[in-house]
Amino acid sequence: MNNPAPVSVPLEQVNIRRKPRARVAVIGVPNSGKSTLFNRLTGLRQTTGNFPGVTVERSLGVCQLEGTALELEDLPGIYCLSGHSTDERIAVDALLGRLPGEQRPDGLLVVIAATHLYQGLYLLEQLLELQTPTLVALTMTDAALAEGITIDTEALSERLGGVPVCSVATTLGQGVDALKAQLATLADLAPPELPASWPAFSRSAQEVADASDGQLARLDVIQGLLHPGDEEARRLASFADERDLEVRHRTLFGDQPPRAQEARERYTWSRETVQAVTERAPVVKRWGARLAAFINRPWPATALFFITLVLVFQAVFSWATPLMDAIDDATGALGAWTLAAVGDNAVGSFLADGVIAGVGSVIIFLPQILILFLFIIVLEDTGYLARAAFLMDRGMRKVGLSGLSVIPMLSSFACAVPSIMAARTIPDRKDRFATILASPFMTCSARLPVYALLIAAFVPASSVGWFNLQGLVLFGLYLLGILGGLMTALLIKKTALRGPKPLFSLALPEFRRPNLQTVLIKLWARVRVFLKRAGTIIFAVAVVVWALAYFPRMDVADFQPSTDSTLSEENQLAAAQLEQSYLGRAGKQIEPIFRPLGWDWKISSAVIAGFPAREVVVAIMGTLYAVGPEADEESLAGRLKAAAWPDGSPIFTLPMVLGLMVFYAWCLQCAATVAVIRRETNSWRWPVFAWTYMSVVAYLGALLVFQVGSRL
Amino acid sequence: MTLADLKPGIDAHITLVNSEAEGVLRLMVLGLVEGTPVRFRHAAIGGDPIEIEVMGASLSVRREQARQFTVEVDHE
Numbered sequence: 001m002n003n004p005a006p007v008s009v010p011l012e013q014v015n016i017r018r019k020p021r022a023r024v025a026v027i028g029v030p031n032s033g034k035s036t037l038f039n040r041l042t043g044l045r046q047t048t049g050n051f052p053g054v055t056v057e058r059s060l061g062v063c064q065l066e067g068t069a070l071e072l073e074d075l076p077g078i079y080c081l082s083g084h085s086t087d088e089r090i091a092v093d094a095l096l097g098r099l100p101g102e103q104r105p106d107g108l109l110v111v112i113a114a115t116h117l118y119q120g121l122y123l124l125e126q127l128l129e130l131q132t133p134t135l136v137a138l139t140m141t142d143a144a145l146a147e148g149i150t151i152d153t154e155a156l157s158e159r160l161g162g163v164p165v166c167s168v169a170t171t172l173g174q175g176v177d178a179l180k181a182q183l184a185t186l187a188d189l190a191p192p193e194l195p196a197s198w199p200a201f202s203r204s205a206q207e208v209a210d211a212s213d214g215q216l217a218r219l220d221v222i223q224g225l226l227h228p229g230d231e232e233a234r235r236l237a238s239f240a241d242e243r244d245l246e247v248r249h250r251t252l253f254g255d256q257p258p259r260a261q262e263a264r265e266r267y268t269w270s271r272e273t274v275q276a277v278t279e280r281a282p283v284v285k286r287w288g289a290r291l292a293a294f295i296n297r298p299w300p301a302t303a304l305f306f307i308t309l310v311l312v313f314q315a316v317f318s319w320a321t322p323l324m325d326a327i328d329d330a331t332g333a334l335g336a337w338t339l340a341a342v343g344d345n346a347v348g349s350f351l352a353d354g355v356i357a358g359v360g361s362v363i364i365f366l367p368q369i370l371i372l373f374l375f376i377i378v379l380e381d382t383g384y385l386a387r388a389a390f391l392m393d394r395g396m397r398k399v400g401l402s403g404l405s406v407i408p409m410l411s412s413f414a415c416a417v418p419s420i421m422a423a424r425t426i427p428d429r430k431d432r433f434a435t436i437l438a439s440p441f442m443t444c445s446a447r448l449p450v451y452a453l454l455i456a457a458f459v460p461a462s463s464v465g466w467f468n469l470q471g472l473v474l475f476g477l478y479l480l481g482i483l484g485g486l487m488t489a490l491l492i493k494k495t496a497l498r499g500p501k502p503l504f505s506l507a508l509p510e511f512r513r514p515n516l517q518t519v520l521i522k523l524w525a526r527v528r529v530f531l532k533r534a535g536t537i538i539f540a541v542a543v544v545v546w547a548l549a550y551f552p553r554m555d556v557a558d559f560q561p562s563t564d565s566t567l568s569e570e571n572q573l574a575a576a577q578l579e580q581s582y583l584g585r586a587g588k589q590i591e592p593i594f595r596p597l598g599w600d601w602k603i604s605s606a607v608i609a610g611f612p613a614r615e616v617v618v619a620i621m622g623t624l625y626a627v628g629p630e631a632d633e634e635s636l637a638g639r640l641k642a643a644a645w646p647d648g649s650p651i652f653t654l655p656m657v658l659g660l661m662v663f664y665a666w667c668l669q670c671a672a673t674v675a676v677i678r679r680e681t682n683s684w685r686w687p688v689f690a691w692t693y694m695s696v697v698a699y700l701g702a703l704l705v706f707q708v709g710s711r712l
Numbered sequence: 713m714t715l716a717d718l719k720p721g722i723d724a725h726i727t728l729v730n731s732e733a734e735g736v737l738r739l740m741v742l743g744l745v746e747g748t749p750v751r752f753r754h755a756a757i758g759g760d761p762i763e764i765e766v767m768g769a770s771l772s773v774r775r776e777q778a779r780q781f782t783v784e785v786d787h788e
Contacts, residue, residue: 080741118767119743149768260731263740268747274767298757390772394758403761403772503735504761505777507742508770 020062020071022187023103025095027127028111029119030077031383031509033139035059036518037111037168038074040176041183058094065184073105079119079507081126082226082259086424095130096219107133107186114144114151114167115510117278121270122263124160125195129202129222133189134163135182142169143512148283156277161193197269198262201225204248208240215239225249226258292511302391305384309478312375314471316368316448323367328635331360349550350543353623358542361622361636362534362615365449369530370523372445376414377522383509385410393504399486400493402426402504405435409485412442413478414526416673420680430497434489436680437690440673441485441666443478445530449618450664451477457637458657480665484697533613537671541616545609546623548583578624597663597699598656598706600645607663614669655709659702667698713785715744715764716778718752725749728782735777742771744781 028034042061059074075091083089097104108127112120117138128134138153153165164182168175194202205221212221216239224236225248237245253261285293295304335352342348379385385407393403404426411419416439423439426432443451451474459473493499554577578584587601594604602624610617618636625639643651668674668691677687718724726748730736743766744750753763753770761774 082741116769119769122741122743147768257731257737260729260737260740263737263743264729264745267740267743267745270743271747271767297754302757390761390763391756393761393772393774394756503738503777504772504774505735505738505742506772508763508772510770 020069022106023071023073024063024107024109024183024186025073025075025105026109026111027075027091027095027123028077029079029113029116029123030507031386032077032111032113032116032120034077034111035074036515037137037139038072039517039521040173041180042072063180063183065180068184070107070183070186072109079123080259081223084427095127096223104130104132107135107189109135109137109183109186111137111139113140114138114149115140115147117151117274118267118270119507121273122266124163125197125266125269128160128163128192128195129205130219131191131194133186134192135179135186135189136160136163136165137179138165138167140169141167141175143510146283146286146289148281150279150281152277152279156273159196159273159277161196163192164189195266198265201252201262201265204252208236208244208248211241211244212239225252226262228258296387296511298391301387305388305391308375308379310467310471310475312372314468315371315375316452316471316474318468318471320367320371324364327360327364327366331356331364335360346550350546354543354546354550355539357622358546358619359534359539361618362449362538363531365452365615365618366527366530368448368452369445370527372448373414373523373526374519376411377519377526378514380411381512381514381518381522383512386506386508387511389506390508397501399490400501401431401434401438401489402502403506404502404504405431405438405489408435409439409442409482412439412444412485415444415446415529416440416442416670417676420673420676423680426502428499428502430493430499431502433681433686434492434497436677437492437686438485438489440668440670440677440690440694441481441488443481443665444670446613446615446670447477447481447664449615451661453618453621453637453640454657454661457640458652458654477661477665480662484666488693533615537613538616538619541609541612542619542623545583545605545620548586549578549581549624551582552580553577554580583624596707597659597702598651598653598710599660600643600651602643603651603660607667607669610669612669612671614664614667617664617669653710655706655712658709659704659706662705663698663702665698666694666701668694713783714779715750715752715773715781715783716762716775718750718764718783718785720752720754723749723751723786724783725786726781727784730780733777733780735774736780739771739773739777739781743767743769744771744773749786750781750783 026034026038038059038061041063061072061074063070063072073094075094076087078088078091081092081095083092093099094102095105095108108130110120110124110127112124124134124136136157138151138156141151144151151167153167157163157165166175166179166182168179194206201222205218205225208221208225209216209218216224216236220232221236221240223230223232225233227233228249249258252258256264295301335356338356339348339352342351388410389403389406391403392406396402396405405423407425408419408422411422419439419442420436423432423435426435455470455473459470462469464472556573579588583605584601587605590604590608591599591601594607599607602621606617606620606624609620621640622636625636625643640652641650645651674687674691677690678684681687713724715726726744726746729740729744729746731740748766751765753765755762759775761772762778764771764773764778
């Protein structure tokens with residue numbers, strides 16, 4: 001056809017990206033499938049930023065609907081509107097419109113897991129008091145069905161005074177379209193009826209608000225009644241009649257704490273509602289459910305936990321090798337090609353030795369870091385980390401903490417920065433700070449490059465029983481980190497942060513299959529952070545170190561090659577040049593400080609330069625050993641083995657390497673961690689203390705290992 | 713009899729909560745109030761904390777707090 005006729009497309013089939021019309025908060029109890037649903041509704045169009053006034057991360061996303069669009073906000077999970085941890089307070093402040101410069105959301109999407117209807121309804125009843133258009137998404141209906149539970153959504157909606165209830169099987173995507181159709185009209189819905197769970201209270205709050213001549217909103221009255229002694233109660237007392245309030249307190253709460261009475265009233269209603277709308281069919285437990293029940297038992301769960309850890313370390317070494325070799329070959333070839341193309345001058349050396357060798361030596365660890373993050377994200381998503389908190393509560397009590405500290409400390413194996421933020425779920429301030437100080441000791445993924453490099457170079461790949469010796473050494477280094485963290489927690493809880501013994505109560509999620517989309521979104525976010533660091537801070541440090549090692553240039557005419565050296569003339573020249581460079585001169589100045597640890601000036605400079613970001617150390621070793629006398633060796637590991645003192649004895653002896661690894665395990669070489677401790681503790685005192693303390697501990701540890709090791 | 717004294721697999725329900733004791737309010741907000749059916753699942757290694765099932769959900773509770781909940785075994 002030469003001349004196609006113009007095609008007309010109905011308007012509703014044109015895919016238009018609309019600007020969001022209203023803001024809807026997505027809220028639910030922890031582990032209700034809230035974030036999975038949020039990801040599904042917003043796709044990959046999400047932005048993360050901070051809540052105004054506080055540096056707590058928030059996730060915003062746009063949900064495109066037929067004819068309209070909504071801005072969705074994923075709030076931290078909460079059980080009630082009176083939480084005490086930082087996370088819970090943020091969610092409550094966002095819901096009540098107490099964040100500076102922000103209004104209350106235009107609508108609420110309340111996510112309730114069909115398997116946890118009892119607790120979901122409690123939160124919902126409190127949210128209905130806000131009198132904001134509300135929609136309920138009933139998630140995990142597939143998981144409930146597997147347990148023989150079906151929920152009559154129409155009957156439930158009726159008991160909620162007409163609040164729409166949409167059932168979705170989030171993992172399968174069933175019901176998402178129906179939910180979207182409801183969402184499109186959410187902002188236009190009338191405010192819901194007052195909750196039926198505690199009518200005397202709802203009525204009383206309204207009466208007080210009405211009597212205050214517009215001075216008090218319903219919400220202010222509710223918060224004031226429920227939280228005696230708080231700011232809200234004082235505000236209430238200043239606008240309402242004292243005698244009237246006293247009578248209301250007595251009739252509503254008796255002699256009980258108001259929130260205890262609220263729990264009694266609303267949970268009694270919730271229990272009756274659950275029983276009325278739920279139908280239970282007897283089910284034969286499937287194989288998967290039996291297995292989940294078995295591994296949830298204390299002994300199998302503990303055993304599985306350690307098996308998983310060992311498996312992770314094995315995987316990090318064996319699975320990643322082919323990819324790492326490929327990256328290594330590629331960067332090597334790229335460096336050689338660059339040097340040949342540009343010529344052996346300042347520019348060529350800058351590109352090949354500075355940029356490619358420096359950044360390449362960090363990028364090579366991407367496969368290992370990917371595997372590590374994948375394991376940790378899957379552990380989080382299956383609900384296994386909460387199980388670990390339950391299993392380890394007793395042990396954590398011995399160091400003055402509770403099981404709640406286990407979750408942030410375990411996720412520190414990936415990166416301490418998000419896990420220090422995750423410590424917000426710990427309500428007690430002292431316990432939270434102790435956890436924050438212990439977390440940087442956990443072996444994060446950025447420590448992996450140096451461990452991997454040193455282990456690959458100096459630990460033989462022989463096997464011990466079923467295990468690979470290299471994997472076992474790595475496991476030992478992880479234990480060393482855990483030991484450092486726990487000892488620190490113990491010390492700090494006995495001294496500066498002495499307090500009452502922490503409480504521990506936690507809802508344990510059932511073991512569930514991880515969601516692929518959630519895992520991939522989280523994994524990609526972590527990989528992006530890693531690549532961004534490689535492209536910015538690591539790149540910058542590598543360039544500066546290269547320049548310091550390259551300049552000033554020596555006059556070649558002054559150079560007298562020694563004839564009795566085994567090294568080629570070219571390499572002798574390179575070594576002499578490096579020693580008289582700015583870096584060489586500075587390195588010699590600081591060498592005496594690290595000499596007791598058995599380090600030469602190259603290692604000492606690399607470690608000093610690694611304080612902004614610890615993975616830089618490998619990059620700098622890559623740069624320093626690429627231009628020195630060891631440059632004849634193919635790989636960095638080979639160059640380290642060849643490095644020698646002037647008398648010819650090797651620098652990298654076993655005690656020195658072990659000491660270096662101990663130093664690296666305990667030192668706080670991460671500007672991002674220092675910054676996040678500053679933010680989370682809101683003072684410079686703690687980050688300065690953490691940095692100084694960890695540096696001293698690391699130095700003494702390395703000193704001890706080297707000095708004792710060398711004398712054996 | 714309190715929540716801390718239950719044996720595995722026995723159904724019971726809460727009859728009285730000492731809401732003034734430390735850490736109890738937090739558990740009430742998670743759904744442990746008078747009338748709630750409970751079932752002991754298992755204890756962590758060393759016997760503490762314990763895991764209990766409440767209306768299909770699992771809660772981890774330390775024995776110290778569990779003793780503040782009086783329970784009555786259901787006879788059927």
